[in-house]
Amino acid sequence: MGILDNIKNMLFNREPKDNGFMTDDEKELREYEEYYTPQSGVAEGTYSEFVVSDVFSISGRGTVAVGTVTGGVFHAGDEVLIVHGNNDGIPTTIVSIEQFRKVCDSVSEGANAGFLLKDVDRKQISRNDIIKKK
Incomplete structure (x- = not known):
């Protein structure tokens, strides 16, 4: 050698x-x-939650929910439920995620972000609703 x-x-x-x-x-x-190797955020496949603080409709794109990830990790393309009150939830898909006008692939706990939601009307979602993974 x-x-x-x-x-x-x-x-x-x-x-x-x-x-x-x-x-x-x-x-x-x-x-x-x-x-023990700590990970940032929460491991894949576990409970994830997003609290909606505001909702916007963007013509030609769809409905955007703005809020904070209070637990877990969300990715663009994730199938989620919009929970309003005690209902079972409205199924939808996260089309894209943006943070401060930058497109992201994923966001984790503590992040403020906007989710562009597929086939959701502005009237189906409101402030303090919860978006969670299915």
């Missing part, structure tokens, strides 16, 4: 480092980090 191979091995070696100079707490933290 040449010098370059040794350097590559050192740079790309994924083996744990020598923990000889770590305190017991630091060692315990490293062991914990090996098994």
Whole structure:
């Protein structure tokens, strides 16, 4: 093995480092980090919720619900339900998602966004309605 191979091995070696100079707490933290990898937002396929703060109709495009994602992750193309009061929900699809006039593929918890909704009339959705994944 040449010098370059040794350097590559050192740079790309994924083996744990020598923990000889770590305190017991630091060692315990490293062991914990090996098994637990936090994720931003919520894992796919779990409950997602969006609270509507305002609704607009854009001629030629459709109805846009503006609000905040209070849980989970939403993607363009997701099939969702609009829940108003105690009804079962109106099924629709998120055609596109925008944040501050920029088109996004997805938004996660805490994000303010606008959802362009497929085949939804302005009168079917109002402030404080909940949009959730099916």
